[in-house]
Amino acid sequence: MLQVRDLHKSYSGTEVVRGVSFGVAAGECYGLLGPNGAGKTTTLRCCLGLTASDAGTITLAGLPVPAAARAARARTGVCPQFDNLDPDFTVAENLVVYGRYFGIARRVMLERVPRLLEFAGLEDKAASRLDTLSGGMKRRLTLARALVNDPQIIFLDEPTTGLDPQARHLIWDRLKGLAASGRTLILTTHFMDEAERLCDRVGIMDRGSLIAESAPRALIGAQIEPHVVEIFGDGVREFARDAAPRYAQRVEVTGETAFCYCRDAAPLLEALQGQTALRALSRAANLEDVFIKLTGRDIRD
Amino acid sequence: MTEPLIERLGLRFLHVVGRNFLVWRKLMFASMIGNMADPIIYLVGLGVGLGAFMPTIGGMRYINFLAGGMLCFSAMNSATFEALYSAFSRLKVQRTWEGIMHAPMTAADVVLGEWIWAALKATLSGTAMLVAMYLLGIAHGWRPLLVMPVVLLIGLAFSGLGLIMTSMARSYEFFIFYFTLLITPMMFLSGVFYPRAALPHAIQVIGAFLPLTHGADLARGITLGMPMAHPWLDVLVLAAYATCGVSLSVRLVERRLLK
Ligand SMILES: Nc1ncnc2c1ncn2[C@@H]1O[C@H](COP(=O)(O)OP(=O)(O)O)[C@@H](O)[C@H]1O
Ligand SMILES: [Mg+2]
Numbered sequence: 001m002l003q004v005r006d007l008h009k010s011y012s013g014t015e016v017v018r019g020v021s022f023g024v025a026a027g028e029c030y031g032l033l034g035p036n037g038a039g040k041t042t043t044l045r046c047c048l049g050l051t052a053s054d055a056g057t058i059t060l061a062g063l064p065v066p067a068a069a070r071a072a073r074a075r076t077g078v079c080p081q082f083d084n085l086d087p088d089f090t091v092a093e094n095l096v097v098y099g100r101y102f103g104i105a106r107r108v109m110l111e112r113v114p115r116l117l118e119f120a121g122l123e124d125k126a127a128s129r130l131d132t133l134s135g136g137m138k139r140r141l142t143l144a145r146a147l148v149n150d151p152q153i154i155f156l157d158e159p160t161t162g163l164d165p166q167a168r169h170l171i172w173d174r175l176k177g178l179a180a181s182g183r184t185l186i187l188t189t190h191f192m193d194e195a196e197r198l199c200d201r202v203g204i205m206d207r208g209s210l211i212a213e214s215a216p217r218a219l220i221g222a223q224i225e226p227h228v229v230e231i232f233g234d235g236v237r238e239f240a241r242d243a244a245p246r247y248a249q250r251v252e253v254t255g256e257t258a259f260c261y262c263r264d265a266a267p268l269l270e271a272l273q274g275q276t277a278l279r280a281l282s283r284a285a286n287l288e289d290v291f292i293k294l295t296g297r298d299i300r301d
Numbered sequence: 302m303t304e305p306l307i308e309r310l311g312l313r314f315l316h317v318v319g320r321n322f323l324v325w326r327k328l329m330f331a332s333m334i335g336n337m338a339d340p341i342i343y344l345v346g347l348g349v350g351l352g353a354f355m356p357t358i359g360g361m362r363y364i365n366f367l368a369g370g371m372l373c374f375s376a377m378n379s380a381t382f383e384a385l386y387s388a389f390s391r392l393k394v395q396r397t398w399e400g401i402m403h404a405p406m407t408a409a410d411v412v413l414g415e416w417i418w419a420a421l422k423a424t425l426s427g428t429a430m431l432v433a434m435y436l437l438g439i440a441h442g443w444r445p446l447l448v449m450p451v452v453l454l455i456g457l458a459f460s461g462l463g464l465i466m467t468s469m470a471r472s473y474e475f476f477i478f479y480f481t482l483l484i485t486p487m488m489f490l491s492g493v494f495y496p497r498a499a500l501p502h503a504i505q506v507i508g509a510f511l512p513l514t515h516g517a518d519l520a521r522g523i524t525l526g527m528p529m530a531h532p533w534l535d536v537l538v539l540a541a542y543a544t545c546g547v548s549l550s551v552r553l554v555e556r557r558l559l560k
Contacts, residue, residue, distance in 0.1 A: 011560075050402060051559055074405040084400035088324040097323065100316045101404035103308040149404075 001026050001153045001184040002047060007056035009042055017042050017053070018208035024201075026152070029175075029185040031199035033192065033291060035300040039208040040188035041081055044155050047186075048073060061153055074102060077146030081157035081188075083138050085130055091141055092117065092126040099148040112148065119174065120144035136167030143174060154178065156187040160194060172197060192288035202287070206295045216287050223290045225249050227265035231258040233278040247271055254297050261285065313406055317414020318421070320401075325422075336422065337429030340375035344368055344433060347494075358496060359527060368439045369521035370493035372430040372448065373455055376423040377513055380456040381484060383419035384463025385476045391415075392467060392554075399558065408555045412468075416460050416547045423456025424449065434524060445524040454539045455516040461546020462512075468553035487513050512542045 002024040009017040017039045024030040032040045045051040047058055049069020058065040060072040086094050092113050099109035117123050120140040125133065133141065139159065146154055159175065160168040175198055179185055189195055195202050196216045203213040212219060220226075229248070231239065240258035244251045247268035248260035262268055265282050272280050307315050325332060348364030355363035391397035398411045431448065434440035466479045490504060491497070491513035497505050508514045515535035522529035529535070 048403070070405045070407060073403070078403040080399070080403060082396065084396035084403075086320075086397055086400065087395055088327075088397075093323070097320055098400075098404065100319060101313075101401055101406050103305045103313075103316075103405075105305065 001028075001061060002030075002186060003057075003059040004043070004047060005057045007043065007046055007058065008054045009039075009046060009051070010054055016208050017046070020056075020205070020208070020210050022203050022210060022213060024184060024186055026184055027179075027182050028201060029179045029187070029199050031195040031202040032186070032188040032205055033190065033195055033202050033287075034188070034205035035190060035295055037300050038205040038295075040205055041157055043205070044157055044186070044188060048076065048078060048155065074149065075151055075153065077149065077151035077154035079139075079142050079146045079154065079156040079159055081161070083142055085138060085141060085145065087130045089130070090126070091122055091128050091130070091133070094130070094141060095145055095148055098145050102149040104148065109148065116144040116147060119147065119177075121170065134167075136163050136170065139163060139167065139171060140174070143171065147178075151183070153184040153186070156185065158188055158190070160189070160191065168194070192286060192291050196287045204291060204294055211294055212290070219290055220285055220287060224285045224293055225261040225263050226285050227262045228283055228285050228289055229260040229262060229265050229268050229272075230281040230283075231260065231272065231278055232256050233275075235275075235277050239275060239278060243271060244268065252297075259289075261289070313410045314413035314417065316406065317401065317411055318418045321414070321418040333425075333429075336375075336379050336426045340371055340378070340426065340430055341433045344371045344430070345437070361525060361527075364437070365439045365525055366496075366521070367494065368430070368434050368437070369525050369527070370491075370517050372427055372434070372452065372520050372524065373491075373513060373516040374488065374493045375430050376427040376452045376455045377459045377484070377487075377516070379426040380419045380423035380459035381463045383422045384415065384460045385467055385470075385479065386473065388415050388419070388464060389467045389470055389473065389476075393470075398554075402558065408558055409551045412464060412547065412551045412554050416457065416464060416550070419460035419463065420453055420456030423459065424453045427452030427455070431524070440524050444526075448520050448523040451516065451519045451523065451536075451539075454536065454543060455512070455520075457543035458512045458516070458539045458546065459542075461543045461550060463546075464550035465546055465553065468550050468557055487511050490514070492517050512539055515539055 005021050007017050007020045008015065020043055032043065034040050042051065046053045047060055047065060049066040049072065052066060061075040063072040065072050086097060089097055095113050095116050096106060096109040100106065117126055120143065122137060122141060125137065130138065143159070160171050163171065172194065175185060187198065199216060201213065201215055202219065203210045212223065214222065236256060236258050237253060240251050240253050244258060244260050248262045250261040252259045260268055269280065269282060272278060307313060344364070344367060348367045352363035358366040401411055402408060431440065431445060434445065466476060470476065490508040491511050492508070493513065497508050497514065500508065515538045518529060519532060519535045521527040522532060
């Protein structure tokens with residue numbers, strides 16, 4: 001459904017996408033992960049023909065982009081990072097008017113609206129003004145709007161950023177539904193739990209390059225030890241320096257916490273029994289650990 | 302699947318016109334009062350009040366002369382406000398244009414739609430003025446109706462110029478320059494309130510390059526039967542402003558949104 005080959009994009013001399021290549025098969029849910037400023041949004045915008053790349057080839061829904069970007073967008077749904085719903089219209093009008101941009105007749109849209117509102121859980125909000133909607137409702141409406149043309153492929157740029165847990169779960173549920181109906185999803189996120197839940201395959205992007213790509217489980221298996229013990233409390237630095245390396249394959253100290261990555265956590269936990277000043281949290285390694293390992297712990301803004 | 306007619310003819314910008322129309326319909330009455338009643342109040346107020354002190358101009362009452370100018374002036378204002386403030390809020394504040402471009406619409410579709418829409422609003426204001434002219438006994442017969450295409454053309458010219466500003470603007474404050482440096486002086490250089498012959502020659506020359514001057518000459522010729530020196534040149538100048546304005550705005554919006 002989507003083929004990106006050797007994509008490059010610079011903004012005023014700074015290359016923000018540096019030779020990205022990836023492909024997404026029909027029916028697949030692909031996640032583009034990366035810290036802020038990694039180039040995720042820019043990559044998606046190139047794929048949609050909304051910004052001109054400097055080099056590289058893109059095929060979306062069988063069509064070359066940007067040459068046939070308009071036709072490709074006609075077959076695509078877009079849920080952008082920042083809401084751009086039309087505040088001059090009610091909830092239902094937003095869907096009808098958006099359908100018009102796809103050349104869908106008003107009459108046809110009026111038939112589709114009830115189903116879309118149901119999908120968004122906004123049945124009783126059809127005539128509401130947008131400023132009466134919560135952030136989660138707006139996101140769901142944006143998602144419903146991305147479906148007005150019944151697309152087979154949908155781009156979602158940080159679909160749950162800024163939402164509370166309930167709202168996030170509802171969005172995930174809808175996205176799973178879309179995936180189950182055979183649609184191709186391409187989403188960006190910096191929530192690793194989101195990617196682990198939804199994506200068949202993820203690509204980790206940092207500073208404009210794809211640095212790893214695989215199924216989430218496989219990525220965790222390949223990149224990192226299966227167990228993580230987080231240790232904190234008085235004397236954690238000394239313990240991490242002197243004792244921990246004997247039991248863990250890798251030890252990282254950030255602030256007041258030591259992250260110990262182990263093939264087997266039992267010996268470490270046993271050693272910790274005698275350390276009453278320290279507290280420990282033992283858990284399975286997840287995508288976030290891989291992400292941190294690959295992209296580092298420093299803050300990106 | 303057969304493509305709908307609008308798509309087949311490449312007239313997608315009509316969806317943008319349609320969108321703006323739907324919004325306008327909601328606030329139709331407030332909008333009409335602002336766009337239509339206001340200039341008419343000016344016409345009657347200035348025409349009657351000032352007219353009492355004025356000699357006739359070219360054999361006609363001052364209010365008649367003023368009406369021909371106000372017709373263009375209100376068209377200019379309507380187009381300008383729509384292309385500046387309303388369009389800018391859709392471009393920047395509401396991100397409406399961006400949303401539209403996530404559909405199979407291009408920057409050119411959006412700008413073309415806004416251009417036509419602002420010109421239609423100008424035409425509406427002009428029509429209100431024309432109706433007032435009939436009601437006040439200033440216009441007679443069918444001939445003044447021929448001014449409608451001219452009003453549309455004035456709308457397209459100022460909508461095109463306004464969209465250039467909008468596509469470069471970072472905030473609403475930016476438009477103050479446009480008003481102070483262009484629109485307000487134009488009002489006085491183009492012979493809206495008095496004949497341009499009253500101005501020093503050098504200033505008349507500047508006026509000859511302004512679109513409103515050509516609009517006012519055409520409008521007075523058509524609605525009041527005043528002699529027109531070179532009507533086709535007037536049309537040409539307005540058309541040039543209109544086409545240059547819209548094509549430059551398309552380029553600028555592409556540069557702004559598609560970078
Ligand atoms: N229109 C733009 N003009 C200039 N720089 C931009 C523009 N869009 C993005 N950038 C820069 O490109 C980099 C990547 O941005 P983006 O693709 O939005 O990252 P992400 O979506 O991964 O957070 C950032 O450093 C950002 O500042
Ligand atoms: Mg982004």
